[in-house]
Amino acid sequence: AQSVAQPEDQVNVAEGNPLTVKCTYSVSGNPYLFWYVQYPNRGLQFLLKYITGDNLVKGSYGFEAEFNKSQTSFHLKKPSALVSDSALYFCAVSARYSNDYKLSFGAGTTVTVRA
């Protein structure tokens, strides 16, 4: 079965400091990996995805993620966090399901950026 794990329930950083949100995956075949963000009382928004190619993927709002095949990880990063980055972050993997694909999410990591 395909799955992702987010080992940290919460991440707290000071504004201006680097932010890392961890994700590891378990898939058979090629991994298609995603990051989504959920702001309070809102739906999820797509941040970035990895399909193939360059291991460093750049996305929205200054976020990037690094795909590491040997460590089966896809960590989300931002060099300098903002208070407005405080939100719930989900890692996800797209896996084959019957004749289609299904996106399965990790448990989420709550990020709090303090001023």
Add this chain to the structure above:
Amino acid sequence: DTAVSQTPKYLVTQMGNDKSIKCEQNLGHDTMYWYKQDSKKFLKIMFSYNNKELIINETVPNRFSPKSPDKAHLNLHINSLELGDSAVYFCASSQRGQGAWEKLFFGSGTQLSVL
């Protein structure tokens, strides 16, 4: 202008009642989904439809019945509501033709509270 809109935003009802949540997308996407987010923020797919055809049907009680009158709409009807149905329900859509790396566009959610 809202890409994926769902109504109502809040739904408070008694156990045993029947209720519906409506979802519409104006993105021209082929595929629509229902996800359930529980109190611990865990997201789980319930159903997906492609061009009005049911594709994914996870282990959801048959009290839940999705209906897709056309590819822009996917409604969720719930019979005999139970306390455990209390959650936030998200509708989403995507362009299926892109395959495993399609990104999802989410509605803002319907918070269902069963008393």
